[in-house]
Amino acid sequence: MALFGISISMWLVGVIGLSLYIVLYVISITIYGKKPGRNPFVLPSLLVKKPERTADDVINNQSARDSVLRQNFTGSRIPERLDAIVIGSGIGGLTAATLLARARKRVLVLEQHDVIGGCCHTFVDKGYEFDVGIHYIGEMRPGSFVRCLADQLTDGKLMWQPLDVDFDRVIVGCVDGGGKNRSVLVTGDRKEFAKRLAQEWPDDAAGIEAFFSLLDRLKRGSKLYWGLKLLPLPLARLLIKSGLCGLFSAYFRYLHISLKQYLDQHISSESLKSTLAYCFGDYGTPPGETSVVLHALLLNHFLRQGGFYPIGGPSEISFCSVPVIEKAGGRALVRAPVSSMVCNETTGRAVGVTVQRSDGEYTVLAPLIISDAGLINTAKLLPQTALEKSRIPEP
Ligand SMILES: Cc1cc2nc3c(=O)[nH]c(=O)nc-3n(C[C@H](O)[C@H](O)[C@H](O)COP(=O)(O)OP(=O)(O)OC[C@H]3O[C@@H](n4cnc5c(N)ncnc54)[C@H](O)[C@@H]3O)c2cc1C
Incomplete structure (x- = not known):
């Protein structure tokens, strides 16, 4: 009742x-x-003063890069009166840290590896640089929301190279029988991509149209999802649980339908299903375990403007972000494995971290602790009493 x-x-x-x-x-x-x-992302108040830079200005000198990205943890390098500590220096941790730094907060980023960047880090072997994760990012055209965010995080220093309009090629073996391999070029023009698919799989033309129309509806519907993030959490939860969000947004109605379920229902050709799901490697879970909504977010991300590559490689992301953190008095230190979080016994709230190193154990305190280490890894850092108070399931 x-x-x-x-x-x-x-x-x-x-x-x-x-x-x-x-x-x-x-x-x-x-x-x-x-x-x-008006496009809010081109308002003067949001534009960072971009330095005139070209690809020639990228600093390739390894020791200059190491002096930014490989600063070892020592007790004397911990800034005083910290406002926040971020565990992990992936793009998530760097985003949190640089946003706080732009609000003039003093942040300490602690990275367990010997280089800053997480999946954005690169390494050099026999004179060649290799990236470990990022190979392209979408929506980086000047004036887009994502580009505006990237400029904020890197003081406008990070430059982006658009990839060719056809930025991927999907080749699927003869899964349909008949010994025919299928090959489709993926393009940043979604209408053209839909046309190419319909030409290659004419029997599934209706399913292809339904799929692309779903992409549009989920894109529109996702605005409500991002909007909810501005509301207090309990209110957002209530709106979702009451079913109101599902009423107004396809995003919430399709959330629990897996990509595989959707494709099995609407597409008959196995090779077309594989082609539509081809980029599941970008987020790492197979189509049976991925919401069709997440997949649509990714496709919408790339099928609007194609892909972009950071000039100088993915490590430029962290190389341009760390100085923003330092400008506000913060630091980004490596070889700093956080072994546990210090929590207030009564509230369970995290108030510090312990860094375990061969030269000893360091406790660093701050009013705000942010973890970019992933949910399960973060749960492992929490004391049992705090874990019980949180909504995180036990690892
Ligand atoms: C092979 C591959 C290819 C990809 N390609 C693309 C692509 O082309 N485009 C795209 O947009 N995305 C791509 N992604 C996804 C993207 O790279 C990731 O989603 C994103 O970089 C994850 O960032 P993150 O900050 O969440 O985590 P991570 O980058 O994983 O960072 C987490 C950091 O936390 C550190 N850490 C963990 N525990 C501790 C601890 N206890 N103490 C201190 N530090 C700790 C880790 O060492 C790590 O550096 C790819 C991913 C992979 C793996």
């Missing part, structure tokens, strides 16, 4: 909120006319 009451009130809140939005929208159109909104 109580749940029914909550559900009804949530619907009411939703209906009132929506009505209010419609009224405000109508008033704004009446006053200002129906103009396309």
Whole structure:
């Protein structure tokens, strides 16, 4: 009965909120006319002053790069009066740290490896540089949200090279029988890609159209998901659990449908299913264990503008981010394996970390602890009492 009451009130809140939005929208159109909104990501307040740089300005000198990316942990290098500690220096940790640094917070990034960057790090062997993860990123055209974010994080220093319009080629062996291999070039123009697929698999033309229409609906629907991130967590949860979000956004309706389930239902050719799922390696879970929504997010990411590569290689991401952290008084230190988190016994809140090194154990305290080490790894760092208080399942 109580749940029914909550559900009804949530619907009411939703209906009132929506009505209010419609009224405000109508008033704004009446006053200002129906103009396309200004792109907030090109507002002067958000633009970082980009230095004039070309590919020739990338610093290739290894010792200059090491002096930024391989600063060993020592007790004397820990900044005083820290505002935050970030465990792990992957793109997630660096993003958190640089955003805080841009808000003038003093952050210490602790990385267990001997180089900063996580999956963005590179290594040199016999004079050649190899990347370990990132080989392209989408939506980096100037003026896009992602590009604006990347510029903020790197002080506008990171440069991007667009890849060829046809940025991938999918070759599928003769899974359909008949001994025919299939080969399709993937292009950053989604309409052209859909056309190529329909030419290669004419019998599945309807399924291909349905798939691309779903991509569009999920893209539109994902705006609600990002919008919910601005709300307090309990309110966002309530909106999702009440079913209101599913009512307005396909994103929430398809969340629990796996990519495999969706493809089995709408596509008959096995080689086409493989082609549509080809990039599952980018996020690492097989189609049977991946939500079709996650896959659509990735395809939408690349099928709008194609792929971009950081000029100078993926380690440029961390090489341009660390100085932003340092400018605010922070540090990014390597060979700093965090062995446990220090938690307040009463609240369970993390208040520090312990770094275990061969020369001893260091405890570093800060009001905010952020972990980029992954959920399971992070759970392993928590004391049992804190783990029980958190919503993380025991590792
Ligand atoms: C082979 C491969 C190819 C990929 N290709 C692409 C691509 O082309 N485009 C794309 O957009 N994405 C790609 N990805 C995905 C992308 O690289 C990752 O999603 C992203 O880099 C993950 O960043 P992260 O910060 O979450 O984690 P990570 O990069 O994994 O960083 C986590 C860091 O935490 C550190 N850490 C863990 N535990 C501790 C501890 N106790 N103490 C201190 N440090 C700790 C780790 O050493 C690591 O450096 C690829 C991934 C892989 C593996």
